[in-house]
Amino acid sequence: MPKILVIYHSQEYGNTEEMAKAVAEGITKAGAQAELYNTNETRVAIETYKNADAAVFGSPDYFSYIAGGLKVFLDDWYIAKEKNSAGLLDKQYALFYSHGGGGKVREHLEKLFQHMGTQVGKTIESKGKPNKKALDECKALGEQLAKAVK
Numbered sequence: 001m002p003k004i005l006v007i008y009h010s011q012e013y014g015n016t017e018e019m020a021k022a023v024a025e026g027i028t029k030a031g032a033q034a035e036l037y038n039t040n041e042t043r044v045a046i047e048t049y050k051n052a053d054a055a056v057f058g059s060p061d062y063f064s065y066i067a068g069g070l071k072v073f074l075d076d077w078y079i080a081k082e083k084n085s086a087g088l089l090d091k092q093y094a095l096f097y098s099h100g101g102g103g104k105v106r107e108h109l110e111k112l113f114q115h116m117g118t119q120v121g122k123t124i125e126s127k128g129k130p131n132k133k134a135l136d137e138c139k140a141l142g143e144q145l146a147k148a149v150k
Helices: 015-029 046-050 068-083 105-116 132-149
Strands: 003-008 033-038 054-060 091-099 117-119 124-127
Touching: 003 015, 003 046, 003 068, 003 132, 015 033, 015 054, 015 091, 015 124, 015 132, 046 068, 054 105, 054 132, 068 105, 091 105, 091 132, 105 117, 124 132
Parallel strands: 003 033, 003 054, 054 091, 091 117, 091 124
Antiparallel strands: none
16 A cells, blocks of 8 residues: 655644645545654654655745745755665655745745655645635545555
């Protein structure tokens, strides 16, 4: 069974976490294993990432940039990649984000994470609390990624 990490940052409002849980639901529905990691609560070990088949990354829009916990993950990934890239490159991944009105984080998400491998699906957006449409898109994204790695 493929293992897919859902790495996201969520704290005060929980909007990004709600989206992450919907993505994980889609992954599970498609027959893969979803592991959720909130970078506000834990630092994701590079070995954990190396041992996964794919990943989904989610961030709130903080001043038009990704959350600090995701940036730390990218820094750890980059340092590890420079030492030994085995298991770090060419993974399939997906993206989602929440924002309060700007939504400019999308540009940074897509640019920064393109080095991970191949993006599956479109980047999912939610302005504020995710509505049913956004959550359904997140579930569909999780299913799409799970099917892509099978």
